[in-house]
Amino acid sequence: MIVETINRIKEEIGEEVTLVAVSKTKPVADIETAYQGGQRIFGENKVQELVEKHEALPNDIKWHLIGHLQRNKVKYIAPFVDLIHAVDSMRLLKEINKQAAKNDRIIKVLLQFHIAQEDTKFGFSFEEAKELLNDNEFVEMQNINVVGVMGMATNTENTSQVADEFRTLHNYFQIIKSHYFKFNPDFKEISMGMSGDYKIAVEEGSTMIRVGSTIFGTRNY
Numbered sequence: 001m002i003v004e005t006i007n008r009i010k011e012e013i014g015e016e017v018t019l020v021a022v023s024k025t026k027p028v029a030d031i032e033t034a035y036q037g038g039q040r041i042f043g044e045n046k047v048q049e050l051v052e053k054h055e056a057l058p059n060d061i062k063w064h065l066i067g068h069l070q071r072n073k074v075k076y077i078a079p080f081v082d083l084i085h086a087v088d089s090m091r092l093l094k095e096i097n098k099q100a101a102k103n104d105r106i107i108k109v110l111l112q113f114h115i116a117q118e119d120t121k122f123g124f125s126f127e128e129a130k131e132l133l134n135d136n137e138f139v140e141m142q143n144i145n146v147v148g149v150m151g152m153a154t155n156t157e158n159t160s161q162v163a164d165e166f167r168t169l170h171n172y173f174q175i176i177k178s179h180y181f182k183f184n185p186d187f188k189e190i191s192m193g194m195s196g197d198y199k200i201a202v203e204e205g206s207t208m209i210r211v212g213s214t215i216f217g218t219r220n221y
């Protein structure tokens with residue numbers, strides 16, 4: 001079922017959109033099943049779980065940290081993480097830059113925006129992000145590559161609200177791209193859309209969806 005679901009979603013979203021299979025709380029065996037079916041990009045939201053699964057599984061998996069990241073844990077994932085989705089402060093970005101330098105790497109990150117109405121969700125406002133992007137400290141960082149933006153819509157049945165929120169993120173992406181990343185072709189990702197709303201997200205221009213429970217089943221925390 002896991003592989004069939006992945007293939008169905010890939011067909012729905014087309015080749016232009018990347019599928020991150022969100023395997024948090026799920027056993028290594030489930031990831032192996034997906035891997036054998038051809039999936040290579042997996043997302044986790046806890047650092048320790050990510051590190052353990054990275055050690056247990058094949059080296060050509062691209063691991064994405066999709067959840068909130070604490071600064072003191074960056075060092076554990078800096079040697080191998082492929083993409084950090086949820087950068088939401090300058091202090092976190094500085095720590096990622098520092099740990100990436102120690103590992104002689106350039107780490108790809110996304111800037112997380114607060115687009116939902118719930119105030120429990122992390123992320124920058126547009127003004128805060130502009131401040132960061134204009135900051136000399138940011139401009140001088142050598143070991144991070146900002147490749148796009150990320151956001152989570154409100155958890156609601158109101159699909160037009162969800163679409164509005166994704167459209168807002170798409171707008172932020174376009175403005176930021178034209179002002180700050182015109183000459184960086186890597187700045188191209190809009191990470192938005194989960195099990196409940198990825199179809200709307202793709203309609204609104206998502207380039208990367210993060211889907212967990214639809215693929216691996218509901219989670220028991």
Ligand SMILES: *Cc1c(COP(=O)(O)O)cnc(C)c1O
Pocket residue numbers: 022024045066067194195196210211212213214
């Ligand atoms: C858990 C999680 C997802 C996947 O959620 P599903 O509803 O299971 O698809 C996506 N993004 C983030 C940031 C998550 O924490």
